[in-house]
Amino acid sequence: MSITELEFDANQADSAQQRGEGSPVQGRTQWQLTWMRLRADKVSMIALAVIVIMVVLAIAAPAIAALTHHPVDAAYVITGENEDGNPVGPGTNGFLLGTDSTGRDLLVRIVYGARISLFVGIVTTLIATVLGVTVGLIAGYFGGIIDTVLARFTDAVLAFPYIVLALALAAVFGPSLTIILVMITFFSWAGIARIVRGQTLSIKEKEYIEAARSLGAGPFRIMFFDILPNLLAPVLVVATLYIPNAVVFESTLSYLGLGIQAPTPSWGNMLSDAQDFYQVAWWYLVFPALALLITTLAFNLLGDGIRDAMDPRTERLIAARRLRRRMRRSTIKRENKAVLEGLTAGGGKAETGKKG
């Protein structure tokens, strides 16, 4: 099924809707339309709910620690470890998800880990977006030597083996949260800058920009008030997809021992500790891994959902799907099909060429 065919179906769907219901035409902004389409997408809504729950859990981490009476760094040598000194399993002695290698409550440590992951993911993406948009706009709008220098620099950052510089930076300044934020931001803005630059190059040739210029608008005004609003959609999509990348990056650095250092819990350093215990304590490896996977998966699904919702083709795809479902149910369809078959019976061979 090609896109053109779907569009054809969708056009039929549009006209069918107009004939059938005759609903009055309503003016909606792009954001209203996007939100409407996103609301209709169950997967995106579930992903959004998961993200909200994760954020709430992260914010409420001290409350959860208080509820379980297990402070985040408290090691329960007696109740939290079995006779061999190994972690105890989920549900034992009041530890809902079990304990870690030193008898600390795994649940409490996972929700504290969520704070780090979400903080790093969201903050780096925000800074990287602002930086990337600014660089992309300036490079695309001014062009010339400024563009050449900025674009080459962007390409260099994109092609740079980032983990290598991360290694060097961690070696120089010692691992810390600030260094992680700086490193992830430094490697994230370039992708956004490249997209924004490309879009700016085409938008700045439009008539309305010329109109703005002839009215005396300065470059700053044109860039940020006339061009930027038209770029927000692609930037939003890319930014949503950068958050899970940043979360993965942080956990990888912490896993390698270059990120968040013990005893501060991070999903990365928990997983690093857990690797010596997977034979005696599966929960120690599985639960932090699940927390990480669920979070990144939710952001990825939401990002995909937003991208689909921004795409005007999606509306028609949904309409086409709805129409086809309706047609499958209705009896008129069957009659129509009989008529169609009667019509095409003679020229059946000509139809087979359009397969696929």
Place this chain on the structure above:
Amino acid sequence: MALVGYLIRRLLTGIIVVWLVATITFFLFFARPVYTVARQVAGHAATPQIIQEAINNLGLNKPIMTQYWHFLNELVHGNLGYSYYTGESVDTILKQDLPPTISLVIGGTILWLIVGLAVGIISATRARSVFDRVTSIGVLIGLSMPAFVIGELLIGYVFQPLYSHGFHFINTGYAGITSGLSPFFGHMILPWITLATIQAAIYTRLSRGQLLETLGEDYIRTARSKGLSERRVVFRHGVRAALTPVLSQLGVDMGQLLGGVVVVETVFGLGGIGQVSVEAVDQDNLPVILGFVIISAIFVVIANIVVDLLYAALDPRVRIV
């Protein structure tokens, strides 16, 4: 002739990139007090005299620019310096640790491209089928999982159970290809899978999207209406055009691939140059870190030149000169 000129120009810019990367790393290192470095090298129990001696021995007492010129001069002559701890030549260290890394990169890349492209093409030609739906879920999970988590899970739930039940083919650590083909594959199979899973996910998604879009183009309809077989339409007309953006992504991803290599080597204890440099970071062993950074930069530069040449070969509209 034009090709030779192009290659020379690319190599020259490549050398500038490598020099930039090496210089940045070199000067970053000196943001850290020399004394701290020397104290770690000399050991915890070192007296101030011993530390001062270590500084002198390592040449850290000379002015930074002198050290930098010395470093550059040695680099031009192919000498990456000597380890702070063992005094061993970094050239030797990297050379002896290169085989696991090369095995990992080559095997992983082959597996990743085959899986990524094949799954992408099948999904695109059978859009909305059960196969397509199942793989797109798989792709999302692959995109969301850090490499080390996949590696850990493979060790914990594939290698360990098999090993404890007397199945010793799959193993961790590294066995060179000289120790026989069977142990080599047994040791490399899990690292390859880990490296390939992460990268393949991106390429499956990219090739599927590109091919779907291409197959909707008018010229594909023309090809079909000419009466070409479906296979010819998809592979000769569709895939070839859809592959070019995938290829340019490949150039960008070379840096990311090296990141994956560092992680996979550490998880499986392969002991390649990635793992060695993570250890070097822990020990402030500048010459080894610099060596790895330079090798990585050279790899990325060369890989990008190769990708651009392939790009021009695949897309006749692109002229490289």
